[in-house]
Amino acid sequence: MPPDALYERLTVFVGLAVRTAGPGMDPVNEPMIRHWCEAMGDRNPAYRGPDAVAPPTMLQAWTMSGLSGHAGHSPVHDELFALLDGAGCTSVVATDSEQEYLRPLRPGDRITYDVVIESVSERKTTRLGTGYFLTTLMQLRVNGELAGTHRFRILKYAPVAPRSPSVPASAPPGPGPARPLRPRPVINRDNAGFWQGVAGHRLLIQRCQGCARLRFPWLPGCQGCGSPEWDTVAAGGRGTVYSFVVMHHPPFPAFAAIDSGTGPGTGPGIDNGTDDGTDDGTDDGTDDGTDDGTGAPGPYAVALIELAEGVRIVSNVIGVPYDEVRIGMPVELEFLRVDKELELPVFRAAAGPPRRPAVRAPGRPADTREGDDTREGRGPR
Amino acid sequence: MRPGDRLPPLEIPITRTLIVAGAIASRDYQDVHHDPELARQRGAPDIFMNILTTNGLVGRYITDCFGEGAVLRRVAIRLGAPNYPGDTMVLRGTVSAVDGDTAEVRVVGANGLGDHVTGAVTVTAPGLAAAPVPDDPAFPVPAHDSAQAPAHGSVPTSVHDSAGPGGTPGGGAP
Numbered sequence: 001m002p003p004d005a006l007y008e009r010l011t012v013f014v015g016l017a018v019r020t021a022g023p024g025m026d027p028v029n030e031p032m033i034r035h036w037c038e039a040m041g042d043r044n045p046a047y048r049g050p051d052a053v054a055p056p057t058m059l060q061a062w063t064m065s066g067l068s069g070h071a072g073h074s075p076v077h078d079e080l081f082a083l084l085d086g087a088g089c090t091s092v093v094a095t096d097s098e099q100e101y102l103r104p105l106r107p108g109d110r111i112t113y114d115v116v117i118e119s120v121s122e123r124k125t126t127r128l129g130t131g132y133f134l135t136t137l138m139q140l141r142v143n144g145e146l147a148g149t150h151r152f153r154i155l156k157y158a159p160v161a162p163r164s165p166s167v168p169a170s171a172p173p174g175p176g177p178a179r180p181l182r183p184r185p186v187i188n189r190d191n192a193g194f195w196q197g198v199a200g201h202r203l204l205i206q207r208c209q210g211c212a213r214l215r216f217p218w219l220p221g222c223q224g225c226g227s228p229e230w231d232t233v234a235a236g237g238r239g240t241v242y243s244f245v246v247m248h249h250p251p252f253p254a255f256a257a258i259d260s261g262t263g264p265g266t267g268p269g270i271d272n273g274t275d276d277g278t279d280d281g282t283d284d285g286t287d288d289g290t291d292d293g294t295g296a297p298g299p300y301a302v303a304l305i306e307l308a309e310g311v312r313i314v315s316n317v318i319g320v321p322y323d324e325v326r327i328g329m330p331v332e333l334e335f336l337r338v339d340k341e342l343e344l345p346v347f348r349a350a351a352g353p354p355r356r357p358a359v360r361a362p363g364r365p366a367d368t369r370e371g372d373d374t375r376e377g378r379g380p381r
Numbered sequence: 382m383r384p385g386d387r388l389p390p391l392e393i394p395i396t397r398t399l400i401v402a403g404a405i406a407s408r409d410y411q412d413v414h415h416d417p418e419l420a421r422q423r424g425a426p427d428i429f430m431n432i433l434t435t436n437g438l439v440g441r442y443i444t445d446c447f448g449e450g451a452v453l454r455r456v457a458i459r460l461g462a463p464n465y466p467g468d469t470m471v472l473r474g475t476v477s478a479v480d481g482d483t484a485e486v487r488v489v490g491a492n493g494l495g496d497h498v499t500g501a502v503t504v505t506a507p508g509l510a511a512a513p514v515p516d517d518p519a520f521p522v523p524a525h526d527s528a529q530a531p532a533h534g535s536v537p538t539s540v541h542d543s544a545g546p547g548g549t550p551g552g553g554a555p
Contacts, residue, residue, distance in 0.1 A: 032406070035402075035406045036406040038402070038406070039399070039403045039405075039406040039437070040403065040406075040434070040437040040438055040440075040441050041393075042437065042440075044444050045449065046449075046452075055437065055441075056440060056452075056453040056456070057439070057440035057441075057453065057456055058407075058437070060433055060436075061406070061407045061408055061433060064407060064408035067410050091424065093460075094431070095459060095460055096457075096458065096459045096460070097432050097433075097436050097456075097458050098455075098456075098457035098458075099436070099456050100454065101452075101453055101454055104452075128424065160424065
């Protein structure tokens with residue numbers, strides 16, 4: 001097996017707590033027990049009446065978050081899943097459940113539970129697809145007393161192919177197999193504020209409270225004075241192209257054909273790569289000069305934008321063909337929805353002459369002028 | 382009851398209603414357990430049963446077989462071929478160990494594609510060692526729900542007796 005860098009990164013999560021003393025959303029209760037027994041066709045009298053106990057196999061159900069989602073779990077789970085989603089392992093299937101029942105659960109019991117990541121497998125290829133088995137161990141308690149344990153194994157994998165027999169592989173673009181999603185950003189406690197800002201259509205720059213230096217991308221401490229104290233300022237949105245490269249080949253399907261001109265809601269909106277890749281007439285995804293630079297699988301510009309505030313950010317330049325992007329070109333911040341769950345800050349070429357002359361022929365990867373340091377923010381000027 | 386004793390099979394028709402009711406009763410709102418279109422986009426031909434429902438059915442099967450007073454101590458299952466609507470799963474159990482009032486049972490639930498679930502259940506029941514051999518047709522399996530637990534005498538064994546050619550698409554040990 002070739003070296004698997006992702007596996008190495010996944011192993012870092014082994015032993016980490018996903019949830020510590022998380023409360024069940026509801027106390028153990030008769031209605032949920034009854035609904036369970038009805039669904040399972042289970043008429044065991046032990047689960048009914050004044051001395052009822054819950055069916056032991058309901059153990060996990062008392063910890064499920066339902067539609068409202070979990071609040072208060074550690075970011076470990078999200079980070080682990082983001083890592084796998086980013087690698088294309090967007091699907092999940094449960095494979096193993098091992099439960100031990102140490103004490104019956106009765107209506108009125110309030111449970112708490114702890115979950116740790118027990119193990120991560122190396123990359124495995126199954127008939128569903130290739131991915132990684134993740135095993136968690138949950139301990140469920142009532143009044144501090146261990147009531148049961150639950151070992152749970154899932155396969156998080158990249159599906160082999162969606163089954164859509166009605167759409168042959170050679171079919172023209174149209175509703176059919178889903179396009180892979182762009183990789184998810186890895187959001188952690190050090191950069192969560194940035195993505196919260198993006199969700200609110202603000203590009204937030206960190207500002208050191210020790211020395212007022214601005215920094216981007218987000219870091220836990222100041223590169224200048226080392227202070228961990230910071231607040232944020234919102235970028236005004238103006239910037240210039242400091243440097244850029246043009247991505248020619250190979251095309252990544254996840255980066256193809258975003259209907260950037262139409263804003264949100266261009267796809268049916270499901271979370272596994274569902275923008276169907278059809279065009280709506282506002283962006284035909286070809287290199288005819290109207291393409292915005294992110295809409296085609298073919299060449300697109302990846303630019304280092306220097307914001308008016310002085311820090312730089314890597315992003316796309318849109319609104320101009322890739323071969324007309326120039327160093328010094330003025331750009332304006334926009335937010336591009338690339339799928340139902342992901343918006344990204346991008347930069348639209350603004351009207352007006354370049355602030356610096358173009359110094360080279362565009363469009364060839366070798367023509368890159370490297371940014372001198374994309375990580376080093378500068379103070380306000 | 383002794384090691385090697387076989388429990389009477391339990392036939393479970395896999396209906397959409399069962400899949401969805403089981404998912405909701407276990408508070409599992411993953412779309413693949415209720416939305417056929419999204420399930421297809423994720424690579425499955427249809428919605429399929431969630432693991433919590435399978436777990437509940439295995440538990441029910443064992444307590445049904447062992448009768449009143451039986452208490453589950455451990456249920457460990459591994460999923461293989463998915464349970465899709467229109468299929469039928471037949472649960473079978475074989476006693477693998479008996480120690481006083483405690484028995485361990487190997488369970489296999491096969492559907493038209495192969496083995497949906499394989500597992501081991503530990504159960505305690507008073508007077509278990511002296512209990513009759515359950516393979517006897519007179520063994521009291523409570524047929525509570527005629528739709529889901531037909532009298533075991535009527536279980537067809539020809540169709541689902543063996544694993545189908547499909548094998549276990551979702552299986553695989555880490």
